[in-house]
Amino acid sequence: MPLRIFAGLALWWLLGIMMSGLLGTVVTGRSPFFELRGTPVGSIAVTAIDLVVGAISTPVAIYLAGRYVDRRRFRDFGFRVNRAWWADLTFGFVLGGALMTAIFVVQLALGWVTIRGVFVVGGVPHWTFPYWFLLSVGSYLIGSVIEELLHRGFLLTNFAEGFQVGPVDARGAVVVGILLTSGVFAFAHATAPNATAISTASIALAGVFLGLGYALTGELALPIGVHVAWNFFEGNLYGFPISGSTTTSILAIEQHGPDVMTGGAFGPEAGLLGVGAILLGILTTIAWVRYHRGGSGIQLAVTNRETL
Structure with missing residues (x-):
């Protein structure tokens, strides 16, 4: 149990770090669209992308932890x-x-x-x-x-x-x-x-x-x-x-x-x-x-x- 929890949380943390890093690269890049990030429209866009990243990383991490560490289906976590x-x-x-x-x-x-x-x-x-x-x-x-x-x-x-x-x-x-x-x-x-x-x-x-x-x-x-x-x-x-x-x-x-x-x-x-x-x-x-x-x-x- 301790190993399963540690592995699951480590996967969740690493996946979040990687996706946040990717987001940071996109947001701080030279794309003309994100040069608007200092404006209301740009701020809304950046926040929306950050929201999408958060919505994806945790379910994916829990799915992978369940599938390959816990050996249980995603639905067995309450779905x-x-x-x-x-x-x-x-x-x-x-x-x-x-x-x-x-x-x-x-x-x-x-x-x-x-x-x-x-x-x-x-x-x-x-x-x-x-x-x-x-x-x-x-x-x-x-x-x-x-x-x-x-x-x-x-x-x-x-x-x-x-x-x-x-x-x-x-x-x-x-x-x-x-x-x-x-x-x-x-x-x-x-x-x-x-x-x-x-x-x-x-x-x-x-x-x-x-x-x-x-x-x-x-x-x-x-x-x-x-x-x-x-x-x-x-x-x-x-x-x-x-x-x-x-x-x-x-x-x-x-x-x-x-x-x-x-x-x-x-x-x-x-x-x-x-x-x-x-x-x-x-x-x-x-x-x-x-x-x-x-x-x-x-x-x-x-x-x-x-x-x-």
Whole structure:
């Protein structure tokens, strides 16, 4: 298991480095098109290409790691797509959007947030908003899918299989995997702008939330839906910071409430309202799985040992 994880992550890192290097060569070359990169049009083009590179490198790396190292199919990382998969994806998106909407409505009702404008684009012409908005949405959508594929699909699956040793059975190994991947997920966000101890702990709890969605369904659909909607509603719609960074948003807001409640400059995850929303999401996920699948136990498909 350690060797499989190391090989997979090394492949992911090397592929990303190579593709980023190729992108850098293209962008910094003498092409007349990319001489426009100092203009709004050029900046949009460069960002779009970078987005495409990110969308390709991680799935390809995970596919290769699965095929030649793990000896498992790509679908075994949580992509056994069927009608139930799409239902979980839809529910996850609705849940993520509803939780973030609840955070926004509570802050608005308490006077902790003020809407000061719409269609915000920082530092570039206003007419470019539709393009930057679509790129921002695409970036967070792809980023959410990639994070779920890497943290839950690849790492959690390997942890759940590898820790079945001694007295630890398959279900116990899944629990260990959820805790470990949640720690890795939190560590990956610990160096984000404006990160705090509360934000790191909250991100770890969010990792449990997302990992539970994977463990209870055996698929990545539910956590992908939650992750995509959470980021979209948080940043692109309501204008909250996402992990300490601002983005192109439909609403421009100012926050006035206590940081311990709102999360301040990091975003709602660093506040108690965000923690409450995550806990509510965990309970709702359990209820949905029990209703939709007739039970809420850990799916042993996560520890799939079938090999190619």
